[in-house]
Amino acid sequence: MTVEEQIAEETPTLPPRRLHPASPFIGLVFQLRQLLIPLALSLFIGRGDGFSGFQYGLFLGLPVVIALLQFLGWLRFSYRVADGALIVDSGVINRRHREIPIARIHHVEEEAKLQHRLFGVVKLQIDSGGGESGAEVALDALGRSEAARLRAFLEGRPTAPGPIIDATTAAQPIASAGVGTLVIAGITNVPFAATIGVVGTLFQFADEIGDDFFYETVRRVPPTVTGFGAVVGAFAVLYVVAAGGASVLTNYGFTLQREGNELRTQRGLLDRRRAVVDLDKLTVIRLDETIMRRALRVCSMRLQTISGRGGGRGVSSLSIPLLERSGVDGVVSELMPVASPMPPLKTHPPSARRRIYVRRIVIALALGAPVAWLWRPTGLIVAGLLIALAACRAEVAYRALGHATRDGVLVSREGGLRRETAITAWTRAESTRLRSSPLQRWAGLASLYVDVPQGRSVSVADAAPGDLTELRKLALPARAGH
Amino acid sequence: MWRWTTVFWGALLAIGGGLAAWLFLHELTSLWVVTGPAVLVATAVAAWVRPPRVWSHWSYEIGEDALELAHGVWFHEHSIVPWSRVQHVDISHGPLDRRYGLAQLKIHTASAKTDAKLPGIEAGDAEKLRLDILDRYRRATEGL
Numbered sequence: 001m002t003v004e005e006q007i008a009e010e011t012p013t014l015p016p017r018r019l020h021p022a023s024p025f026i027g028l029v030f031q032l033r034q035l036l037i038p039l040a041l042s043l044f045i046g047r048g049d050g051f052s053g054f055q056y057g058l059f060l061g062l063p064v065v066i067a068l069l070q071f072l073g074w075l076r077f078s079y080r081v082a083d084g085a086l087i088v089d090s091g092v093i094n095r096r097h098r099e100i101p102i103a104r105i106h107h108v109e110e111e112a113k114l115q116h117r118l119f120g121v122v123k124l125q126i127d128s129g130g131g132e133s134g135a136e137v138a139l140d141a142l143g144r145s146e147a148a149r150l151r152a153f154l155e156g157r158p159t160a161p162g163p164i165i166d167a168t169t170a171a172q173p174i175a176s177a178g179v180g181t182l183v184i185a186g187i188t189n190v191p192f193a194a195t196i197g198v199v200g201t202l203f204q205f206a207d208e209i210g211d212d213f214f215y216e217t218v219r220r221v222p223p224t225v226t227g228f229g230a231v232v233g234a235f236a237v238l239y240v241v242a243a244g245g246a247s248v249l250t251n252y253g254f255t256l257q258r259e260g261n262e263l264r265t266q267r268g269l270l271d272r273r274r275a276v277v278d279l280d281k282l283t284v285i286r287l288d289e290t291i292m293r294r295a296l297r298v299c300s301m302r303l304q305t306i307s308g309r310g311g312g313r314g315v316s317s318l319s320i321p322l323l324e325r326s327g328v329d330g331v332v333s334e335l336m337p338v339a340s341p342m343p344p345l346k347t348h349p350p351s352a353r354r355r356i357y358v359r360r361i362v363i364a365l366a367l368g369a370p371v372a373w374l375w376r377p378t379g380l381i382v383a384g385l386l387i388a389l390a391a392c393r394a395e396v397a398y399r400a401l402g403h404a405t406r407d408g409v410l411v412s413r414e415g416g417l418r419r420e421t422a423i424t425a426w427t428r429a430e431s432t433r434l435r436s437s438p439l440q441r442w443a444g445l446a447s448l449y450v451d452v453p454q455g456r457s458v459s460v461a462d463a464a465p466g467d468l469t470e471l472r473k474l475a476l477p478a479r480a481g482h
Numbered sequence: 483m484w485r486w487t488t489v490f491w492g493a494l495l496a497i498g499g500g501l502a503a504w505l506f507l508h509e510l511t512s513l514w515v516v517t518g519p520a521v522l523v524a525t526a527v528a529a530w531v532r533p534p535r536v537w538s539h540w541s542y543e544i545g546e547d548a549l550e551l552a553h554g555v556w557f558h559e560h561s562i563v564p565w566s567r568v569q570h571v572d573i574s575h576g577p578l579d580r581r582y583g584l585a586q587l588k589i590h591t592a593s594a595k596t597d598a599k600l601p602g603i604e605a606g607d608a609e610k611l612r613l614d615i616l617d618r619y620r621r622a623t624e625g626l
Contacts (some may be wrong), residue, residue, distance in 0.1 A: 384488075430591040430593035431596040457593070
C-alpha cells in the first residue's frame, strides 16, 4: 500500500464547505485596491467642466459589477476533503476542479491581513510543489476555527485542531526575535542609498503639498557644527523609524519552531502570517549579509523550499530576520544537519580577481569617460572617483567569493556589499550547468549552477573549470544512483 | 532550418519596423528606406554565417548516468541531467521542423532552470530517443 493510499484510508471525509461569508467583501476590497489608480485616472483625465455621465457610471457601476462577480464566485466556490485529497471546485463561467493529494501537501500558510482581521478570518494558502508561481490553492477567507480544523485534516490529525505555533508546548523555538532585534534587522537590511532615495522622495512630496517645506526647514538651520549635527541626526532618526518600523511591522512576534519533521513559523503586526512546512522539502539555506551586518557579526537567513518560496530577495514567511553569526551553525544543524558545522570556504583563483576588476573598471570607464570629456576638469575628478569606487567594489566582490563541499553538501558564497552564502545538499540537484563567457575563458574561469527544484539555482561563480568539474563528479554519480 | 528562422525574424523586423514607421511616425519613414534594407542585408549575412557556427557548437551525449549537452558560440554552456531526475519528455514540431522532417526534444526536471533542449533531431529518432530516456529513467530509479 502506498503512502497516498494509506492516507486516503486513514483521513476522514470533510463534507463540502463554502468560504466565510466575508469572502466576497474581502475580494471586493482587493479588486478595488487594484483598480484604484486606473479609476482615479479615468476620473481626472479628460475632465472639462465636470464629470461626464460615463465617468460617474464607471466609478459607481464598476464596484457593483465586481461585488456581484465576487458574490457569484463565493457561491460557486467549495472545498472538501475526500479520498485522501483536498478537493476544490471553483469558477463562475469556467468551472475548475482541483484535487491535491494530502500526502503531497508540504506547505500550509495562514495569512491575516487587516481586512481579514476585521472579520476574524484568515487566508489559507496550500502548496504541494506543483510548479505554479503562487499558492496552488488559496482559501481567501476562513473562520479561525475552521482554518485550524482544515489544517488539522491536512496535517493528518483531524481530531486535534490547534494553532500553528502553540505557546503552551515544550518545543523550543529555533529562532525568535524581539522588537529591538527587528529594528536592528531593518536598519541593517535596507541599503543606505535606497533609504536616502525614499527620504528624498518624501521631502519632495512634502514640498509639493507644503510650499517648499524641506527647503524652508533646512534654510532655518544655522550653518554651524551643531546645525549640521542636527540635520544628520534628523536623517538618522528618519532612517531608523522608516527601516526599523517596516521591519517591526513585517516581522513582529517572529518565531521559528521545529516539531518533528515540520517547521512552524509566525510573524507580522498588521498582516499576520503563520506557516507549516515539511522540513524535508527544504532545498537551500541562504545567509544574507549586508556590509552593516558583517560589521555587527549578524546575518539573516532565508529558507528555500520545493514550493519555490524563500528564494527571492523579498520578505518571505520562511526567513529569519536576524541572527548572530555565531548562532548560524546551531540553526543549520537543526534545519540541514549534514551541513553542520559549515566547512571552511576555499578562495577562488587570482584570475577571478583580474576578471572582476576588468569587468567593473570597464563599466566605470564607459560611464566616466564621457563625464570627464564633457565637464573638464571637474569631470576628470568624478571619473577618477568612479574608477576608484569600481576598484574597491571589485576587491570586495572578489573577497566574497568562496565555496566548499563536504559530506554531500555544497556551500557557496558570492556578492559584493551584500554577500549571500547558499547551502544545499547535492541530493537536491536536479541538474548542473557549467557556463563560461569569453572573458571568463580568457581568465581560465567558469561558473557552475546547481539547479534545485523550483526557485533560484545555487551558483559557484568564477572558479577554476577543473575544480568545478571535480565538484560535479562528486555530486552527480551519487545523485544518479538515488 | 536555423537559417530560415533567422531570415524569418530579420524580415519580420525589417517589414514590421517599416510598417510601424509608415503608420505612426511619418518622419522616420525616409530613415527606414535606408535602415530597412540594411537590416535585411544584415539578416542575410547572419543567416549565412551564424547557423553553421551555432550548429558546430551543439553536441549531446547519452551517458550511463546522465544526459550531457553543450552549446553556445560566445557563452559556452555544458549541462548534465541525471536520468533519475527526468520528470517528463516533450517532443515538439514547429512548421519549419515539419518542413525539414525534424523535431525538438525537451527534458523536464523539477527545476525550471534545467537546460535540456535538443533541437534539430530527426523526427524518426526523436521518438526512439524519448523512449530510450524514459527507459534509462526507469533503470536509474529502480528499487527506490
